Amino acid sequence: MPKLPLPFYRRSDTCAVARELLGKHLVTQIGGIRTAGLITETEAYLGATDQACHGRHYHRTPRNEHMFWEGGIAYVYICYGIHHLFNIVTHEPGEPHAVLIRAIQPVEGVEAMMKRRNYFKPDKRLSSGPGSLSVALGITTPLSGISLTGKQIWIEDKGIQVSKNEIVTTTRIGVESAGADAQLPYRFYLKDNHWVSKRAPGIK
DNA sequence: ATGTCGATTTGCT
DNA sequence: GCAAATCGACATA
Secondary structure (H helix, E strand, C coil): CCCCCCHCCCCCCCHEEEEEHCCCEEEECCCCCCCCCEEEEEEEEEEEHCCCCCCCCCCCCCCHHHHHHHCCEEEEECEEEEEEEEEEEEECCCCCEEEEEEEEEEEHHHHHHHHHHCCCCHHHHHHHHHHHHHHHHHHCCHHCCCCCCCEEEECCCCCCCCCCCHHEEEECCHHHHHHHHHHHCCEEEECCCCEEEEEECCCC
């Protein structure tokens, strides 16, 4: 199955990338183990002008350096000291845009995911939430900056069609400190899908 | 140097 | 339902 090519990521419309990633497969081949899941939930972070984005005002640090690189690479950072959050960098070099992958539905290597997570039974918590899916797929900060056309992490299009009315668009999680930008509708998830971290109020 | 807080998860009260 | 876990960035000293 072919990997999504670089032009898919190198667009300036990061929200479009975030929406189109829904229904695609996120695949990792780490430590000789292949694991994959269907992307069910994403968030867009729109660079210099987005107050919730690590790259706001083009502010550059060792942690967020990879956000400024070319679209089509991984940006992995640590949150709350323990969680490794996986993002896909979009846009041209110099514009710190990215899509946070917030949840997946396990498809391949479920046994390996359960082992990594120390679970004995499949459970929604296995990979619904950005920190937990990173553990399930074996994604850690040393992988930040690697290409998504390489041999460790990539996206595959399985031809699953996601129509507009199957996508819930709502506000991002945990960005209260971003002021007015916390209200921006930059979070997307598959309606009716079990493997989503949190549902928007009143939406099944 | 020290303290606070975050794109979160978990176990225990 | 709450608080601990504990890295990197930043503010204050």
